Amino acid sequence: MSYDLIIQNGTIATASDTYRADIGVKGGKIIAIAEHLEGAEEVIDASGKFVLPGGVEAHCHINEPPIGKVESADTFETGSRSAACGGNTTFIPFANQARGQSLLEAIEDYRKLAEGNSYIDYGFHLIVSDATPDVISRELPQAIQDGFTSFKVFMCYSDVMIDDRQILDVLGTARQEGALVMIHAENDHCISWLGSKLEELGQTEPKYYAKAHGHVVEREATHRAISLSEIVDTPILIVHVSSAEAMEQVRWAQSKGLNIHAETCPQYLYLKEEDFDRPGWEGSKFICSPPPREESNQGKLWQAIKNGVFDVVHSDHCPYSYEGDAGKQYHAHEGGHPHFKCIAPGVPGIEVRLPLMFNEMVSNGRLDINRFVALTSTNAAKLYGIYPQKGTIAIGSDADFALWDAEREVEIKHANLHDGCDYSPYEGTVVKGWPVRTILRGRTIWNDGEITGAPGEGGFLKRKLHMDPAWNAPSELVHRYV
Amino acid sequence: MSYDLIIQNGTIATASDTYRADIGVKGGKIIAIAEHLEGAEEVIDASGKFVLPGGVEAHCHINEPPIGKVESADTFETGSRSAACGGNTTFIPFANQARGQSLLEAIEDYRKLAEGNSYIDYGFHLIVSDATPDVISRELPQAIQDGFTSFKVFMCYSDVMIDDRQILDVLGTARQEGALVMIHAENDHCISWLGSKLEELGQTEPKYYAKAHGHVVEREATHRAISLSEIVDTPILIVHVSSAEAMEQVRWAQSKGLNIHAETCPQYLYLKEEDFDRPGWEGSKFICSPPPREESNQGKLWQAIKNGVFDVVHSDHCPYSYEGDAGKQYHAHEGGHPHFKCIAPGVPGIEVRLPLMFNEMVSNGRLDINRFVALTSTNAAKLYGIYPQKGTIAIGSDADFALWDAEREVEIKHANLHDGCDYSPYEGTVVKGWPVRTILRGRTIWNDGEITGAPGEGGFLKRKLHMDPAWNAPSELVHRYV
């Protein structure tokens, strides 16, 4: 037998190409792609299906520390299972440094949580919440060498945020080592000031969360993040851009020649401000940070996706259950009223990211299937240093695939999903196109309704540095500072 | 005698009009303007001269606290004298709240320094460096009622800066009371980080001051200041805009419908980066914050002046002597090397602001004399609540005039100026057009080389709120937050 596995008759799509061919897999790697292949232990007939690279989900929160009583609804087991059922073969959650904690220790903690529990391959971004000189000069470089080549900083949330000078320090190390910094861009002072004003006015319903996290709050921090990146002359990625105003800052910066990368999320393309108006406390199901915006904002983000402003679309899966003692509306625990300040921000979505995006990008024709692959798999693999092992279908790459039935229409119901949460903000949304089979390094882990993989089959990915020669190329258009 | 004073045969110019007429003054007020007037105790022949409203200098630092050993070179006496000799009849220095100090007490301190000492009329902007709840909710409203209707906040300088949330508080009070907030927009974290990096590289000459205060540093803070103003929905004025990048943020905000006002200064239109390269420590003579930029930046600022981006041009007169024990290069005191961190930032210029602007705007034809009057007198009077008493030539206004000889060519030499400083950064600059007589409320205080006024003739101005109905008018283009 030449191959462990042959996938026959499918239509392969990569970030640039679409063609019909058979794929031959051996030892978990793609070793042949040809008009016709024979001789395998296992043959999968992909007739009428798209064969795509497995999705890379590079923004998700798994097993993060509780917010008061509110606990993460997903462990590595449930989170990776849900991801697998949604067509992903790789995910990159965060290893979250607690303030006062060693960064390397935080890494160790999260590795332990993941080890033996994941259905799919995984790496970690670091969250740097304590940018001590030792972290900046010793721990971060060490972590990068160990394969943690991207890290996130927060411009808001008092328990994790660092200030501009500390961000510059982090960027300085990133530049020196070639790592990538992800930035959560919202102005903490503004959020808190607006929150107080709204509270004084008695405006405490969930929808005021969005008011306290208004467009300007995000736009300002985005401009600031861009400026910090410009000063240090090192690329950044602005995560979860939600506001068209923030997006315009990114496009402006890109036009100037700055290496600003950006991500948006399904919640900003499907959910909207009006969702907060659901009766009772149900609006809190849609609260994440930054929040979904008014409907007209969506079209502008779609346009920006088309224009190349965004490199990636990830779920920012941040699972808090709605019901129960550990539910996200934590003020309710003690019998209080709904209050926007007492909602753990975050929405689940790791399993439906790909179908939601396939539906609009491919089925509704906003882009094409190659752009879909680029935005949901290939670009992330390149940005986060796991390409070409992950993110494409090419000789030598891992045999990670998602088989898609482009014609299948599915109504999203949380009852059918596989995460640890108790609701989906997309409940009732009907999408066309569904990942019917997920294959990790040649092994089928999800097969049309049946979970065939197992926890622990997913392995740790020691990531390389990002790759983009343009990051080092001179731009004649910007001032250089350092 | 119908009039105390008649000014005959001059060419009057206001912010909109230019015409030949006589002006009749009584009791320090303009009571008649006519083709021909007769019957006065004093008649001034203004043939061949422009008769302009006295200049309003609304950005100058007088008698401010020392920076280490470096002392302000100007008292109210020398500062106001220099202003008078430069065609100004009003100035508005700052009353600087020390951290921990009561704002009302700071006002008292400065009023005492000024009382009996000024050649020209004066008011005070407040510098809010300690935005305690009491300052925000009691002292500021009280001060506004007392005629201190504008105040400045700093986004840099550790001893005076307040943070974004505090700025929002200040803006909140300004909005409630109808006052105007002036913002020094540079990002302190960036300045300090860049300063450290430059120091590590051994780049300590004066010119590196400009590197540590680069374009981005100013642009970022300008965008942030605009955003804070947008959130509170109250006008601000960005002082001393130096970078074309910051200016573009202002124009962008104005296009969006935000009430962003802006000031620039002669140093950004005449001085340039290369000036820092003077031999020895002489470069420090040109250091102010933000610093003069590369030459190509000047054309962009001029264009913005023409386009209406800027409302006012003031001197930001901040006088530190170059020589001596209290000189601005304070590191030198102890025999050290020049070091950009050890230079008291600020340049003198209160006496030459008007000639420098007249030269470019009027003599070199960049604008016209009406725009010159608007930018150097009328607009400031309106913005700072002293119009129509000050800032124009109209019935009922104070008889404050500057008589200009548009043909006189003068080479600027500090030896001929009247401030308390020991140098001028404009030494050697030749300008065409010079204020040959200054008249305060009908009394000549400067007459072609001779000081005829006296300290104490200038009085305190209890200022009203700014006036601009557009500030209250709805803009359909912006999100509203509060």
Next chain:
Amino acid sequence: MSYDLIIQNGTIATASDTYRADIGVKGGKIIAIAEHLEGAEEVIDASGKFVLPGGVEAHCHINEPPIGKVESADTFETGSRSAACGGNTTFIPFANQARGQSLLEAIEDYRKLAEGNSYIDYGFHLIVSDATPDVISRELPQAIQDGFTSFKVFMCYSDVMIDDRQILDVLGTARQEGALVMIHAENDHCISWLGSKLEELGQTEPKYYAKAHGHVVEREATHRAISLSEIVDTPILIVHVSSAEAMEQVRWAQSKGLNIHAETCPQYLYLKEEDFDRPGWEGSKFICSPPPREESNQGKLWQAIKNGVFDVVHSDHCPYSYEGDAGKQYHAHEGGHPHFKCIAPGVPGIEVRLPLMFNEMVSNGRLDINRFVALTSTNAAKLYGIYPQKGTIAIGSDADFALWDAEREVEIKHANLHDGCDYSPYEGTVVKGWPVRTILRGRTIWNDGEITGAPGEGGFLKRKLHMDPAWNAPSELVHRYV
């Protein structure tokens, strides 16, 4: 008696100042402005009124040639009468060169039509529809010397339009002589192509007129006009800017440093697309070229007015009656259906321009009274070479005034207007602020409901060149071509 006329106790407002004073007039000129004046043949008590410079209406079509059977509803007598009743003391209609006709002859024709018939002072802009070498090199320079210092070219309308090369020729002469070119910017090819397409689709109702004259049609021509001006390096004024997209081109050009001036009109600030949907053929009452836009466009234009994009607001009064054999819906004459191609484009409005603008700018607080004066009188006087004779209240200027009752509320009814037309597109609009008295060179010609002037009292104005030193000032930001 020292004065022919004293206007007492009014509140004078100019483009920059507002103050209480008496005005003394002699020989039709303002000779004194003072706290108190005495000794006049006539004294007008202006207590509680604003005394403003008479309006300058610099865009109106009077006695222009018929379009088929559709005739201009206004002669110089009715047009100037209506203007006078609306607070104007000067107007500048067009002298329209017919193709094949000598330009100087056209001037003669129009001067004859005006002579002895106008209630107010007048000049003429020229419409250059036949840019022959003789017109370019001899007639235009001659006309400019004769006081016709501005001329208009059309980028659409087959009987008057000239092509880009001819516009460049006209601009070349304008530059050489210092004259000002006004441009009607709509792309004729696009209008005609869209018109044919709409016709093919059977979409012929009045509202499709707006479709054929869509935003892009105007924006494109505006960009082109700007480009032609840039090539020749001479200022232009884009008339009747209606689309926010076109306005943005103007602002972009101004930011670049180009001397682009712009006008908008009340119809683009008050009327809207929905007006075309009136039952029957009534939609045609609102058709002008370019057409009123959707309502959201209005806010953007107001913002641009506030931002200084526009120099002037004129009526573009183009009076065609609605009813009758010569009515504007000319297709109807022969019993046809309504058809957007068969409507003479133009709306009447010379009498209500000032009240409509006063209402929004002053009463509704969008700007202030000084900006109102600037936009409706002073700026036009400066742009069109009749300042300081016209456009302000200053010693030596013509004693042209409009007295305004800022509190009077008026519902606009055509029955109360004084033009030769049979409808007003603003019928029913309620405005606050009304010009209750108009004074031309010291003579009251309109007094609160009564016409007291007479045809022929208005005289011809030989205009000087425009004045704006900035037009000759170098901009460092643009390429120079010639």
Next chain:
Amino acid sequence: MSYDLIIQNGTIATASDTYRADIGVKGGKIIAIAEHLEGAEEVIDASGKFVLPGGVEAHCHINEPPIGKVESADTFETGSRSAACGGNTTFIPFANQARGQSLLEAIEDYRKLAEGNSYIDYGFHLIVSDATPDVISRELPQAIQDGFTSFKVFMCYSDVMIDDRQILDVLGTARQEGALVMIHAENDHCISWLGSKLEELGQTEPKYYAKAHGHVVEREATHRAISLSEIVDTPILIVHVSSAEAMEQVRWAQSKGLNIHAETCPQYLYLKEEDFDRPGWEGSKFICSPPPREESNQGKLWQAIKNGVFDVVHSDHCPYSYEGDAGKQYHAHEGGHPHFKCIAPGVPGIEVRLPLMFNEMVSNGRLDINRFVALTSTNAAKLYGIYPQKGTIAIGSDADFALWDAEREVEIKHANLHDGCDYSPYEGTVVKGWPVRTILRGRTIWNDGEITGAPGEGGFLKRKLHMDPAWNAPSELVHRYV
């Protein structure tokens, strides 16, 4: 033998992927890609080489009609030979409709010129110079069905240009049939007016060609082309964008959501204004339309390439010899002076396009090899309807390859090139990276210095419609007209 040809051990790069693999070819098609392949008649060892898709050169002028005595220096034989030696396997010259000529007849003429003469595969874009109703409604649709799915219109050059209305007609047909319109965007009126002015001033040296084709001339037409496309709501491609100002229009339009595609050329990235100053008439070697710009313009174009503004980079190879009776400086033929109006515009470059781009994009690290492949091969194949047959390395695609030695440094000398021209504007330029072998459908046609192909081996490509679902996707950001 399983394969006709195996290419071993090369590093394959496509528009998205880079990996090491063997390629198996049979019947001129790629039938297998694998870690290791065996069993072929011919084996090529590509160790140490990049194996890229053959270049697609989609903008070149071959055998076009003479301009006076100046003749095209290239036939299909020489042009395709030169292309082949430069790593291209497909080219798409123009079939140029003479005014008055049937379009289908023009196609026939060009097909005859090409048949049996080309070394590489070819298609034709049409040049529509006579947009008669028959051409619009019958011939164009027929031509599209016959595989001529893209056509070019000119906004300048009197013998080929069509007016805006005709362009709208052409765009209308393109929209209906799904074809792509390419636009040469320069304003003819401006060129001719500027030309006359320069001539009047005696400024006739070659460098004044660039003055007559200044930035604004191109920017204006680009804005207009965009506007026409917006009206018809159909994509266009702006060819040979040279000016950063024109590029900014394209980016602005893309941001608005318009489907504007753009091409730039090596001459705008390597050549510059100063090249016109070569002694004697030599400046004419660099004249093309639009012309190379000042050096600072290049950086802005590079930035735009990086930003995704441009889809493709082609040579616009337009070969006129410099010397001889048919040389491009045709005024010289009769012994005249150099005169910019008498130079046939166009530069040769079909053979060096790929090396020039490889050098900057890959060797100098401005982009990466995948973007190089996209910009020079894949994107063109997709835009012009020959993908996936051409433009990639994938199963089922034609076995068209270029083998690149990324380390080889070559000094460009025309003596070593293979076109029919007598000079290269890039003479002396040193590049790193060279196409050492070209393979057309499995047959080596160029092998490191030796031409191994033959005229006639290249075949005609009946092209499909362009593919880009985004072209049909709704943009919420633009007005729709038709």
